[in-house]
Amino acid sequence: MPIYRAPLDDYRFLFHELFELEKQKDLPGFAELSSDLVDDVLNNAAKFCEEVLQPINRSGDEEGCHFENGVVRTPKGLKEAYQAYCEAGWGGLSAPAEFGGADLPVMLTMAVSEMATSANQSFAMYPGLTSAAYAALIATGAPWMKEHIVPKMISGEWAGTMCLTEPGCGTDLRLMKTRAVEEPDGTYRMNGTKIFISGGDQDLTDNIIHMVIAKIPDENGQTHDDLSTVNFFMVPKFLVGEDGVVGARNGVQTGGIEKKMGIKAQATCVLNFDDAVAWRLGPKPVPGEKKKSMSAGMAGMFGMMNAARMGVGMQGIATGEVAYQNALAYVHERRVGRALSGPAEPDKPADLLIVHPDIKRMLLHCRSFVEGARALAMWTTLNMAVGRSGRPDADTAALLSDLMTPVIKAFFTDMGFEAANLAMQCYGGHGYIRDNGVEQFVRDGRINQIYEGANGVQAMDLVGRKLARKGGAAPIALLQTVGTWLAGNETDALAPFVKPVKRGLDTLQQATMWLAQHGLANPNDAGAAASDYLRLMGIVVVGWMWAEMAKLAQEKLAADPPNAPFYAGKLTAAKYWMERMIPECPMLLERISAGSATIMELD
Ligand SMILES: Cc1cc2nc3c(=O)[nH]c(=O)nc-3n(C[C@H](O)[C@H](O)[C@H](O)COP(=O)(O)OP(=O)(O)OC[C@H]3O[C@@H](n4cnc5c(N)ncnc54)[C@H](O)[C@@H]3O)c2cc1C
Numbered sequence: 001m002p003i004y005r006a007p008l009d010d011y012r013f014l015f016h017e018l019f020e021l022e023k024q025k026d027l028p029g030f031a032e033l034s035s036d037l038v039d040d041v042l043n044n045a046a047k048f049c050e051e052v053l054q055p056i057n058r059s060g061d062e063e064g065c066h067f068e069n070g071v072v073r074t075p076k077g078l079k080e081a082y083q084a085y086c087e088a089g090w091g092g093l094s095a096p097a098e099f100g101g102a103d104l105p106v107m108l109t110m111a112v113s114e115m116a117t118s119a120n121q122s123f124a125m126y127p128g129l130t131s132a133a134y135a136a137l138i139a140t141g142a143p144w145m146k147e148h149i150v151p152k153m154i155s156g157e158w159a160g161t162m163c164l165t166e167p168g169c170g171t172d173l174r175l176m177k178t179r180a181v182e183e184p185d186g187t188y189r190m191n192g193t194k195i196f197i198s199g200g201d202q203d204l205t206d207n208i209i210h211m212v213i214a215k216i217p218d219e220n221g222q223t224h225d226d227l228s229t230v231n232f233f234m235v236p237k238f239l240v241g242e243d244g245v246v247g248a249r250n251g252v253q254t255g256g257i258e259k260k261m262g263i264k265a266q267a268t269c270v271l272n273f274d275d276a277v278a279w280r281l282g283p284k285p286v287p288g289e290k291k292k293s294m295s296a297g298m299a300g301m302f303g304m305m306n307a308a309r310m311g312v313g314m315q316g317i318a319t320g321e322v323a324y325q326n327a328l329a330y331v332h333e334r335r336v337g338r339a340l341s342g343p344a345e346p347d348k349p350a351d352l353l354i355v356h357p358d359i360k361r362m363l364l365h366c367r368s369f370v371e372g373a374r375a376l377a378m379w380t381t382l383n384m385a386v387g388r389s390g391r392p393d394a395d396t397a398a399l400l401s402d403l404m405t406p407v408i409k410a411f412f413t414d415m416g417f418e419a420a421n422l423a424m425q426c427y428g429g430h431g432y433i434r435d436n437g438v439e440q441f442v443r444d445g446r447i448n449q450i451y452e453g454a455n456g457v458q459a460m461d462l463v464g465r466k467l468a469r470k471g472g473a474a475p476i477a478l479l480q481t482v483g484t485w486l487a488g489n490e491t492d493a494l495a496p497f498v499k500p501v502k503r504g505l506d507t508l509q510q511a512t513m514w515l516a517q518h519g520l521a522n523p524n525d526a527g528a529a530a531s532d533y534l535r536l537m538g539i540v541v542v543g544w545m546w547a548e549m550a551k552l553a554q555e556k557l558a559a560d561p562p563n564a565p566f567y568a569g570k571l572t573a574a575k576y577w578m579e580r581m582i583p584e585c586p587m588l589l590e591r592i593s594a595g596s597a598t599i600m601e602l603d
Contacts, residue, residue: 002326002437004054006046006115009566010371012039014378018552021105027385029094029105038108041093045112048088052081053119060122060265061440065202067257072201072267078123082204086156090116091127095134095154099146107381110314114374117318121444122265124315126159126199132308133160133211140232140281140300148244149209149236159205162304163194163212163235163271170196171457174225178214180233180278190214190235190278193255193270196451200269201237201254208237210252210271212278213301232301233278251276262443305452306405310381312452313408316416317373319445323423324366326438331359331426353426362426365580366419368573372542373412375549380404396477403466403474404541410458410531411538413448420445459530462537463515475512478537479505482544489547493554497547500578504540507585511536511592518595528596536588539581550574 015021015038022038024030056077063075085091094109095101109131116124134153137145137160152158169175178192192214194200201208212233215223223229239247255270281300331353338344339355353359380401387398420441424431431438449455467475486502511533519526553570556563 002054002058002322002440003329004050004119004322004325006042006049006118007321007370007374008042008046010374011042011111013549013566013570014375015042015107015111017556018375018549019107019378019382021107024382024385026391027105027389029103029385033105037104041104041108042111044088045090045115048084048090049112049115049119052084053116053123056081056123056265057120058437058440060120061262061444062264064264065257065267067254067267070254071203072254072257072269073203074267075265078265079204081120081123082126082156085127089155091130091156092154095131096138099134099138100151100154105381105385107378107385110310110377110381113311114314114318114321117315118322120265121315121318122263124318125263125266126202126204127156128311129162129199129308130156130158130160132162132304132311133209135307136211136232136300136304137209137234137281139303141234142279144242144244145234145279148242149234149240152207153209157205158207158209159199159202160209160211161197161199162308163197163200163210165196166193167195171454173213173230174227176213176215176230177223178212178273179223180214180216180231180280182216182280188216188233188278188280190233190251190273190276192273194273195270196258197269197271198266198451200267200271201257202267206238207240207246210235210237211281211301211304212273213298214273214278216280227298230298232281232298234281235273235276235278239277261446262440263447308452309405309409309458310377312448313373313377313412315448316412316414316445317370317377319413319416319441319448320366320370320373320419323420323438323441323445324363324370326436326441327366327423327426328363330430330436330438331363334427334430359426361580362422364573364576365422368546368576368581369415369419369542371549371570371573372546372577373408373415375545376404376542377408377412379545380408396481399470399474399477400481403462403478406453406458406462406466407534407538407541409452410449410455410534411542413445414455414535415538417442417445417449455534456531459534460527462534463519463526463530467512467515472512472516478541479509479512482541485544485548489551494547494551497550497574497578500582501540501543501547504536504543504582504585507589508536508540511589514589514593522596524596524600528594528599529592532588532591536585536592539584539588543577543582546574546577 016035022033022035060075066073092101093104094106097103113128130153134150137150153160166176180188180190182188212235213230216229216231217223236250237252239250251274253272255272258268334353335350336353339351344351344355383397383401387394387401424438424442427436427438430436482505486498489498549570553567557567
């Protein structure tokens with residue numbers, strides 16, 4: 001059976017040693033933070049994920065969700081686990097205290113969500129989407145929604161969803177058909193169909209608050225294939241009055257659940273909105289500025305999507321972590337062949353799989369990705385907090401975290417899937433069959449590359465929007481930040497880390513220049529380069545994280561003998577990234593600068 005142990009040592013290393021959270025007193029939510037509190041949260045989350053969520057991961061995959069007579073039932077055990085999750089308060093860890101949350105830094109929530117996803121991705125998505133939904137409601141909702149609805153979502157009594165996708169549109173939301181028409185009382189009536197809605201229906205909560213985008217028809221009753229009248233709405237499954245009283249069932253019906261490759265305990269629903277009562281979110285249209293303010297609530301929607309993108313990036317890490325752990329255990333049990341340098345255990349008929357260089361290569365690939373990516377995710381989340389803090393470095397921090405969001409979503413989920421696949425390879429045929437459970441990680445983790453904006457679209461966002469915004473301020477800030485750190489650490493001891501990252505950074509700079517010169521003249525050149533460029537940026541920035549961690553590990557190795565194996569492991573994983581991932585950079589640059597001509601020849 002699959003195993004899972006939460007990566008507590010690594011989180012302690014990141015929180016207490018690398019980022020020193022306890023010293024970030026001037027950031028919102030950090031003032032009362034002590035290392036004991038951080039450790040308590042991590043330990044309790046680990047225990048919950050290992051003992052409650054992981055044991056129902058396999059059974060949930062085998063049983064799947066049920067849909068009978070318009071009602072969704074989740075597999076055995078999910079309800080009880082969800083109840084326990086809510087009672088422990090996990091859903092409100094970083095939510096504002098005024099609404100019943102614990103107001104702790106988002107970095108802790110990210111850590112908990114990684115653990116929960118490794119243990120049981122299907123389960124973790126129900127509360128994960130609820131957090132994104134209540135954050136959007138806090139940002140854009142009316143006071144009565146914050147008073148009566150948000151606290152119930154934070155406590156987990158009610159859940160939330162994100163409803164964007166329709167049969168005719170996923171990426172291209174201009175094409176959406178769902179309409180919302182205003183009533184004299186200021187509410188709207190919504191009609192249309194949304195598909196692929198995660199947690200769209202379930203039997204875990206009494207009510208579900210759907211966060212929906214839809215078009216408001218123009219004065220002629222028409223909608224158009226553009227975004228000009230797309231608005232953001234709240235649509236409860238059961239109606240809620242402004243006094244908080246729950247009323248009748250709203251006109252939202254579940255049309256079915258999808259049969260799919262993975263995350264089978266997660267109900268992916270078709271939702272039919274049939275004259276559903278909807279509340280428009282965001283400021284009211286300003287007379288005379290109608291067109292501009294028609295889409296006023298969309299900022300809340302984009303905020304929700306950005307939070308969800310970071311969450312999906314964490315799913316990539318989580319997939320890699322749990323797959324790696326299981327493969328590591330397996331290669332210490334299975335005996336196949338002999339070590340190339342001579343038998344490691346001559347008295348046994350064969351050596352353990354772990355002796356083989358190619359097995360070690362696959363495992364180190366997973367590990368150096370997972371730990372490097374985790375550091376980058378935490379650094380980015382910290383930057384988000386700095387960006388909102390008003391500190392002198394706030395603007396740069398906001399630019400950097402904004403730039404990293406598509407990289408984290410796409411690079412981490414590509415690498416997470418790669419890691420799950422390599423972990424399965426370590427099992428040989430015993431990974432492909434179901435008995436050992438590693439194939440579930442491959443199936444579950446595959447969706448991460450697709451939803452929340454498919455990875456190709458994330459790359460287009462990076463290249464098409466984020467690079468050029470504010471005169472290229474974000475890539476300039478990144479190149480300067482990494483370049484300054486490298487220049488300040490050119491010691492002999494750090495040369496094996498600083499020199500490769502510097503080479504990678506030079507290629508990133510050249511690729512950025514190439515895009516600036518060619519992308520505007522020929523947009524196909526930018527489109528053809530986008531995915532390679534995103535991967536290049538991911539490799540370089542994770543490489544920089546590894547250089548920083550290697551510096552710390554070198555210092556601690558001598559100073560902290562009891563933990564020497566931990567720091568030695570860090571140095572090995574750091575060297576792997578430098579020797580095996582950074583060399584991809586010149587190859588990616590060559591591919592980027594090949595342009596789009598050949599690619600566009602495909603008819
Ligand atoms: C299990 C599951 C759960 C989901 N959960 C939710 C949810 O909770 N809420 C929700 O709203 N949606 C959800 N989705 C939908 C998901 O977000 C979409 O499937 C995704 O955004 C892609 O849209 P699409 O499937 O329509 O693909 P399409 O938009 O048809 O795209 C197909 C492919 O073309 C690529 N592509 C599209 N446009 C471009 C372009 N301009 N340049 C380059 N490449 C392009 C895309 O990257 C993609 O690879 C879920 C989907 C699944 C399968």
